[in-house]
Amino acid sequence: MAKILMKGNEALAEAAIRAGCQAFFGYPITPQNEIPGYMAEQLPLRGGVYLQAESEVSAINMVYGAAGAGARVMTSSSSPGISLKQEGISYIAAGELPCVIVNVMRCGPGLGGIQPSQGDYFQAVKGGGHGDYRLIVLAPGSVQEMADLTALGFDLADKWRNPVMILADGILGQMMEPVDFPESYEPLQVEKPWATTGAVNRKPNVVNTLDIVPDSLEKKVEQLLEKYERIKQEEVRWQEEGTEDAEIILVGYGTCARIARSAMEQARKEGIKVGLFRPITLFPFPEQQLKSLAGPRRSFLAVEMSAGQMVEDVRLAVEGRSPVHLCRRLGGMVPTPEEVLAKIHELVEGRVSQ
Secondary structure: OOOEEEEHHHHHHHHHHHOOOOEEEEOOOOOOOHHHHHHHHHOHHHOOEEEEOOOHHHHHHHHHHHHHOOOOEEEEEOHHHHHHOHHHHHHHHHOOOOEEEEEEEEOOOOOOOOOEOOOOHHHHHOOOOOOOOOOEEEOOOOHHHHHHHHHHHHHHHHHHOOEEEEEEEHHHHHOEEEEOOOOOOOOOOOOOOOOOOOOOOOOOOOOOOOOOOHHHHHHHHHHHHHHHHHHHHHOOOEEEEOOOOOOEEEEOOOHHHHHHHHHHHHHHHOOOOEEEEEEOEEEOOOHHHHHHHOOOOOEEEEEEOOOOOHHHHHHHHHOOOOOEEEEEOOOOOOOOHHHHHHHHHHHHHOOOOO
8 A cells, every 4th residue: 555645643543443432522722733634634534433521530430431331532732732631541541441642742831832842751651640540552653653653552562451651742742744544453452241232141340449448449549550560561652773882871752862862873974883773662661671772882862852750761771880961951952963962973082961
């Protein structure tokens, strides 16, 4: 099949429909508006349900209901809108309901601006709502991956009975690249005997996240934690380039990984041994894989569009075996390859600054 030139947001929405998304509930906010726009046009024509809710809070609770009924369901928003969804996301995780949540990040804090950012990393990977829970978090690095990881997200959500977040920055949502869609997706077939689809010859199913008996709730949370540990063992995804002989390893996800790759290529031309490590799953974070690369003769440089959030997980992963530094931009500013290369030169020359 010929490749199609599409915006990242549109490619994500098309992949969701092809992956069997049956319902979409959302509310407009820049820079993700092409997702609900595409869904509004295409999903009803292809057998699904589109509904623009009156608010982000309503949208996530509609997802809660549809997921509880066993539907493949998705919502999308951008940073402040995702904040409004956090209570519902915690409910969905507690109820062990599969769904896909898309965050096309903009800069903050507060209303901030509509420019791209990666300032929602903590919120996504540490559990932005209340209580002890985790999302599976996938970080695309291209328009093609906006599509591919969305389809994967629905399968992982069903496999683990857990919400999955696609965490992309506004550049990936708005940029256009050729996308290759498979002739047909083959969604993971998972039985859902727990779904609230009505009971005739069985006891009614109930989705409930309230448990006021402490020892009962403790057991429930322990079961969730055991599931997250299994996810850590089975679902880690990452990409490495040039790490075998690298003296400096750049670490970045999303658009920052692309910028870091350009800086790496220029550094290699200058004879500086630089590699790239790109986490694709932010939870589970590829901590063991990073740890295996650490050593006294190597240093790491995290490249982020934030004050420095992913860098904390990099430091935890390497466990002090290597120095870890940060190259960052804030407020919607995007680091350039030249800025990353200048930071590489600082490390080579021993002029280290944050």
